[in-house]
Amino acid sequence: MKVLSEKLFGGKQGAIGLAILSLLLFVVFPLxxxxxxxxxxxxxVTYAFVAISLVLLxxxxxxxSLGQGMFFGLGGYCMAMFLKLEASDPISTKIQTTPGIPDFMDWNQLTALPWFWEPFKSLTLTILLVLIVPTLLAFIxxxxxxxRRVGGVYFAIITQAIALILSILIVGQQGYTGxxxxxxxxxxxxxxxIRTDSAKYILYFANAGLLIACMLLARYILTSKFGMLLLAMRDKEERVRFSGYDVSNFKIFIFCIAAMISAIGGAMFTLQIGFMSPSFVGIVPSIEMVIFAAVGGRMSLIGAVYGTLLVNFGKTMFSETYPELWLFLMGGLFIAVVMFFPDGLAGVYEKYATKFNLTGKLSKLMIKFNKSASVTDELVGEKP
Amino acid sequence: MFGYSMEEVGNIVVMQGFSGLSLFSVLLLMALGLAIIFGQMGVINMAHGEFMAVGAYTTVFLSKIAVSYDIVNSYFVFAIVAAFILAFFIGYFIEFLLIRHLYKRPLDTLLATWGLSLVMQQIFRSTFGAKEVSAELPEWLLGSFKPTEDIDIPINGVFVMGLALIVTVGVYLFMYRSRWGLRVRATMQNRVMAGAVGINTKKVDRLTFALGCGIAGVAGAAFTTIASTGPTTGSLYIVDSFMVVVFGGAASLMGTIASAFGIAQAQSILQFFMTSSMGKVATLMTIVIILMMRPEGLFASKVRK
Incomplete structure (x- = not known):
């Protein structure tokens, strides 16, 4: 039991943090x-899924990856295609030249449903595709x-290019994608x-519940041996490779998981907001989502969620009142976080929490020490 | 072929090929600066496009002054120089404030310079307005000449290409034939050893970065002759320029030229036969696939790591 709680909640501290976040999401905000x-x-909160995936990745x-927006968008598009097909049944679209197909297809002189829209007639298939399509793309x-051991900077640039390609493709193929x-x-x-008040509440709670579930999954991954290997790979990739691990398979796996988590966020976005557009797929949203994670703390799952909420709060507030100030602030935030708070809010919190709590500091140091010792132990001891 | 006669296809290829050459020139100028900053220094400068916009706005601003003093025919050369100098000094300043703290964290330079690009875009928008502006071009840049009946070649395209050629030769001479270039290359290859033999590596870093930005400024000046400038103009070209540099092989001047040529030509010829978005998709897709097969780019220098 203790092991499981350690793995899912990240010990006492993690559990408290998670409880506070759940309290906020489930009780304080709705009331x-x-x-x-x-x-x-x-x-x-749907963006927070992407932030969590970036904490992992x-x-x-x-x-x-500068292409997380692409997975978010794909998940969202899959869901949107299902809802669109349901919204364009032959009766409500009878004024069209071809009833029964989505209105934008009719405007673009399409007369039959394209083959890749067919699976989205069924909800089960759609939910499966929400998970599978982005994961498959991430796998490829x-x-x-x-x-081929491409990593670091090159990976960032190439994922960015792929996100650009996808967004141009969606914009260009109007008849198939809107x-x-x-x-x-x-x-x-x-x-x-899904537009009624009660549906909005239900979707909100479902969304928050899914977020907590994804956080538990992410925590489980991070506290498992795989999570330790992930950290080890980040710091000394060659060393892990020479210890006999196949680094590339681990990387592919975590990239796929991250894509899947982002896609769930995208699908929930579509359900709650009621539309999906290419502006969530391209380069700008992808980089913005990276900054959500960076502001909250790129190492902390809970921090990333708070970072997302705060940055978006600020965005909504400032772009309502001082739209021209917002870009300055956002740009300044990017620079400040990178220069002065590389560990984000979570890093700042950790620093001050420990400053005013000496015993906590000591115990944390012990935990850290034990952790780093166990990382090396396991890596060295496991496969000599 | 596509309902055109052979002769027409020939003319289309020549004219689209030539408009490809204008694109090639701007891409090349952008990529040259980026090849220095990214290829040599390893800094991912997402604000590179905004340095280009600095050059473009300088040119536009000077053209307004030139109109009021009635010297439109001769200001352009000064504008290029001014664009270079201004972008150079802004780059110098940015390196001092921002970049030099981040050399050990290349992925973080990406985020910080992205933030910088947002700030710069907003500065452009607040100063010059959100609308696109264009420079008053001197008369000798307007018009076109016709080698045959059906082929039109715009003079500004020829001019931009000439400029790109001159800058390329200049960069080559600077990097491979001057003491400064030697110091730059030494620092980038082995910082500690370069410092040990008495090279001031910090100064080299700052000048290298500033030079890359200055060349982006020249690209901006060239850009005003073929299109109008808006606050987000730079960001439209940033991914393309990165693809040019990565595709060509990060540290290779020849590679940068070849890949700028290939990408620009493919894009503008494909755009004629497909829609413009599909042309771009096809080009980028091909590059990504080739890069997946050959991550080190076209002209990789053989280095033992």
Whole structure:
């Protein structure tokens, strides 16, 4: 039991942090905020999925992907395609030249549903595809690159280029994807109207619940032996390789997991906000999501969630009142975080928490010491 | 072929090829600066496009002054020099403030310079407005000449290409034939040893970065002759320029030229036969696939690591 709690919650401290976050998401926000603001929080929480995936991939794995927005978008598009098909049944689209296909296809003179839209008629298949399509893409990219030992800077640039390609492709193929407007006018899911107030509350709670679940999964990964290997790979890749581990397989695996977590966020985004557009796929959102993780703390799962919420809060507040100030602030934030707080909010918190709590400091040091000792022990002891 | 006669296809290829050459020249100028900053120093400068915009805005600004003094026909050469100098000094300053603290964390330079690019974009927007502006071009840059009946070649394209050639030769001479270039290359290859033989590596870093930015400024001046400039103009070219540098092989001047040529030509010829977005997708996709097969780029220098 103790082992499991250690693995899922990250010990006492992790459990407390997680409990506070759950309290905020499940109790404080729904009671305190009106539905509109709560909807905004729900939107930010979907971005937090990507931030968590980046903590796994970048903070712990040392792999910076500038294409996470692409996986977020793919997950969102898969969900949007299902909802769009349901919204364009033959009766409600009977004024079109070809009833029964989405309206943007009709505008673009398509007369039949393209083959890759067919699977999205079923919800089960759609949910599977939300998970599979981004993971598969991540696997292909990861396999091609990590097997050839491409990493670091080159990986970042190439994932960025792929995100650019995908967003141009979606914008360019208007008839198949809805073009620059994206897929809009989503109404129901299996007859359940997702635009009503009650549906919004339900989706918000489902979303927050999924986020906590993903955090538990991520924590489990990080505290397992694989998580230690991930850290070891980040710091001394060659050493891990020479110890007999196949580094590239681990990297492909974590890249796929990260893609899947981002995709869940994307699908939840579509459900809550009611549309999906290419502006969530390209380079800018991908880099913004990296900064959410960086502000919160690239090493801390909980920190990344808070970082996402805070940056987006700031964005909404400032872009409402002083839109021209926002870019200065955002740019300044990027620079300041990188220069002065490389570990983000979580790093700052850790520093001050320990400063005012000497016993805590000592115990933390012990934990850190034990951890680093056990990392080396396991790596060296396991496969000499 | 696509409903055109052979002669027409020939003319299209020549004209699209030539518009490809203009694109090639701008890409090459951008990529040369980036090849120095990224290829030699290993700094991922996401704000490189904004340094290009600095050059472009300088040119636009000077052209406004030139119009009021009625010297439109002769200001352009000064504008190029001014664009270089301004971008050079901003780069020098940025290196001092920002970049020099991050040499050991290349991925973090990416984030910090992205932040820098956001700030610079907003500065452009606040100073020059969100609309695109264009420079008053001297008369000798306008018009076109016709070698045959159906082929139109714009003079500004020829000019930009000439400029790109001159800068390329200049960079070559600087990097491979001057004492300074020797010091730069020595520092980048082995910083400790270079320091030990008495090279001031910090100064070299600063000048190298500033030089890369200065060349981006020249690219901006050249850019004003073929298109108008907006606050986000630079960011449109940044991924392309990175692809040029990575595709060509990071540290190779020849590679940069060849890949800028290949990418620009492929893009502009494909854009004629497909839609413009599909042309770009096809080009980028090909590059990504080739890079996955050959991560070190086209012209990789053989280094033992």
């Amino acid at each position: 305190w905020l009106d539905l509109f603001r709560l909807g905004l929080i729900g939107k930010y 970048w903070g712990n794995g040392g792999i910076l 990219i990861g396999f091609a690159m990590f097997k 073009g620059v407007n994206g897929i809009t006018d989503l109404k129901t899911m299996l007859g359940w109207d």
